[in-house]
Amino acid sequence: MTYLVLARKWRPRSFDTLVGQDHVVRALTHALDTQRLHHAWLFTGTRGVGKTTLSRILAKSLNCETGITSKPCGVCQACTEIDAGRFVDYLELDAASNRGVEEMTQLLEQAVYAPGAGRFKVYMIDEVHMLTGHAFNAMLKTLEEPPPHVKFILATTDPQKIPVTVLSRCLQFNLKQMPPDAIVGHLQAVLGEEGIGFELPALRLIGQAAAGSMRDALSLTDQAIAYSAGNLTDEAVRGMLGTIDQRHLVRLLDALSGNDAKGVLAVADELAVRGLSYAGALADLAVLLSRVAIEQRVRGAVPPEDPLAADIARLAQSLHPDAVQLFYSVAVHSRGELTLAPDEYAGFVMACLRMLALNGDAGPQTALEAPAAPARQTADETAAAAAQPARPAVAAQAPVAQPVSPPSDAAPRPAESEPSGAAVASEPAPPAASAAPGRMAARPEAAAPATPQPAAPQPAAPQPAAPDIPPWEDAPRAAAPAPASEPPAAAAPSAPATPAMVASAPDGDDGPPAWVDEEIPDEAEGGYVPDSGFFSDPDDDFETLAAAPAPSSSAPAARRREPAAAPRRRGARSALADMTPAAWPELAARLPVTGLAAELARQSEWAGLQGDTIVLRVAVKTLAESESRVRLQTVLCEHFGQSVRLDVDVGATGEATAHAVAQAERAARQQAAEEAVAADPFVQALVADFGGRVVPGSVRHVDPPAA
The missing domain is CATH 1.20.272.10 (Zinc Finger, Delta Prime; domain 3)
Incomplete structure (x- = not known):
């Protein structure tokens, strides 16, 4: 006996057994029950959703011996022959193989004859969009006014290719794709009737692979039954379909x-x-x-x-x-x-x-990321540096002040262990070429000349090694050393050395270099006290302190300078408290942010400061509600050196935004460019001699190059 595939064996025979097309079934059953029958129907939808099945059920409903009904009996001659595909008055045509005007003319010539066995002649034309333009034109008149005994059922997967003149003559029903749950439910019923074991996840995989087609789902079920030897397990269906186990994706x-x-x-x-x-x-x-x-x-x-x-x-x-x-x-x-x-x-x-x-993979350090230099010098490095012999100073070079390393646990070296001039003669002096550009060196007249001593060599005293330079420092600042007649001042035992503590330049200096952001006041204002080596302000949060050289008559009082990367907390608070609406546009334009955070900063204005909360006002609601506010708050915390909160209000903004300032500057440059062109002698000569004119909008200002 020939095996009948599941897609044909379990084809629905009535509207009640049709799955997933309730909207079409409802319209057709109501039309059949009320005898409001149209002469042409058009079923559209993807493959395997029931277009041919609906046409056969509709043909049985029209020709059933019990009468025109929405529930054909299924046992009369018309019903059984239509199901078997041999009813003389039900003709299924494939438009792909009968697409010419000759085939269409022959069909229409036969339509005028009365049905031989049924109540209606039903012509079902599948893939009707394959007909040629002449074939469509040939059937237009008959399709619009067919004989009373003729019904047309058209089916297509591409209704866009059907002429609108044909669409307007038909009742169009769009068949939906089968949802996976409907496919799984139908497969459960079919496999239950067939007596085949299955697992529900396996049927879900088949439903997803069918992509909305019930015929594809039944065909895949046939394949799965053969592949799994009659037991549809999840593993077997996955192996057959070659699909990905979702657990791999979760991992x-x-x-x-x-x-x-x-x-x-x-x-x-x-x-x-x-x-x-x-x-x-x-x-x-x-x-x-x-x-x-x-x-x-x-x-x-x-x-x-x-x-x-x-x-x-x-x-x-x-x-x-x-x-x-x-x-x-x-x-x-x-x-x-x-x-x-x-x-x-x-x-x-x-x-x-x-x-x-x-997503921000935290990988190993790359070659572009230089490790930060250590802030302190280890004891081993200090001992190694002390073991090196002292080099004689060069008379033509001014000695550079070196920060004093903290003493070890041993007792400090007495000053009487060497002559007073020996310390100056053996002081290491780096060459002038090694000084970093932009550093202020001590004036030659402020330093005592140092000449080599012809005396017998004496054991060199251990000299402190220069500390490692942090990323923000290129070289220690130069300063005037103590006179040669004075012994080197001993460092305060409680003041460890750090590169951040250097001596200031002597009088007559042009001021601090560009890399210094803030100058800390003297001890009267809570600054560094040279005598004790501590900060007098207990709120200072620096982790390391440095010893400054003792004050002398030839050098002014030492001042401590900080690197720009570590501003004092009190100064940051002062900068935040001094922020005004007029200063906000400049700050907003140079904040290191991009994207929506940059737009939020540029299009907002300073609305005030409430404690540690910065209030900005922006006119665009989407900017105020975006996640970029968190990024801008982080950048503001880094800029002011303290924890701040950011609130963004929505309201009208004026000219106190970075965007408005930039627009005003651009307009001013544009106006200046137009005035410069108008005042140009050559342009004026062209206008006067040849009747020329400057085309409006053709003058464009040139933005200044980025710094």
Whole structure:
């Protein structure tokens, strides 16, 4: 006996057994019950959604021996012959093979004759969009006013190719794609009748692979029955379809969220071993990410019976919404780039590594990232430097003041251990070429000349090594040394050396260099007290202090200077308190932010300061509600050197925004450019001699080059 495939064996025989097309069934049953019958119907939809099935049920309803009814009996001659495909008054035509005007003319010539066995002659033309233009024109008149005994049923998968003159003569019904739940329910009923064992996840996979087509779902079920030997398990169906196990994708997302590159490569290798499609993997990953994003916005959107419900809920909690959107975008775009990759494996791996890189992979330090110099010198380095012999000073070079290293646990070296001039003669002096540009050296007349001593060599005293220079320092500032007749001043035992503490320039200096942001006042204002080596202000939060050289008659009182990267907390508070609406545009224009955060800073104006809360006003509501406010708050905290909060109000803004200031400057430059062109002698000569004119809008100012 010939085996009948499930798609034909379980084709619906009545409107009651039709699945997934309730809107069409409702309209047709009401029309049949009320005898309001049209002469032409057009069924549109993708493959396998029931166009041919609906036409056969409708033909049985029109020709059933019990009368025109929405519930044909299914046992009379007309019903059985229509189901078997041999009813003389029901004719199914394939427009792809009968698309010419000759075939259409022959069909219409036969339509004028009365039916031989049924009540109506029903012509079902499948894929009607394949007819030629002449064939459509030939059938227009008959389609508009057919004989009373003729009914037309047209079916197509591409209604856009049908002329509107044909569409206007038909009742059009758009058949929907089958939802996966409807497919799974129908497959359960079919397999239950067939007595074949199955697992529900396996049917879900078939429903997803069918892509809305019930015929495809039944065909895949036939294939799965043969593949699994009559037992439709989840593993067997996955192996047959070559689909991705969702657990692999969950592991992949876990690895991506944890910046685990090894885990990502392990998942890619497993997919390669199983021979699965990487394009399908990216598509399934995008679907999973969309479900995670929906779960983040709508809690409980995933049904509890879904096998991935727990994993999706967990990923929705662990993944940031921005990361989900980023991963989704990379997965969708990388799927189209797989054809450009050397192979699918490389394309898939690079897509995953792109996700890690864009999400902020915390990898090892690169060559471009120089490690920060240590702020202090270790005891071993100090001892090694002390063991080196002292070099004689060069008389033509001014000695550079060196910060004093903190003494060790041993007793300080007495000053009587060497002559008073020996310390000056053996003081190491770096060459002038080694001084960093922009540093202020001591004046030659302010330093006592140092000449080599012809006396017998004496044991050199250990000299403190120069400390490592931090990233913000190029070289220690030069200062006038103490006179040669005076012994070197001993450092305060409680003041460790740091490169941030250097002596100031002597009188007559042009002021602090560009790298110094703030000058700390003397001890009267809470500054550094040279005698004790401590700050008099207990609120100062510096971790290290440095010893300054003792004051002398030839050098002014030492002042402490700070690097720009570490402003004093009290000065930062003062800068925040002194901020005004007029100063905000300049600050907003140079803040290190980009994107929406930069737009928020540029288009906002300073509304005030409430404690530690900065209040800005912006006219665009979307900027006030965007996540860029957090980024701008972080940058403001870094700029002012203290923790601040940022509130953004929505309201009208004036000219106190960086955007308005830039627009005003641009308008001023434009006006100046137009005035310069108008005042140009050559232009004036052209206007006067030749009747020329400057075309409005043709003058453009040139923006100044970026600093």
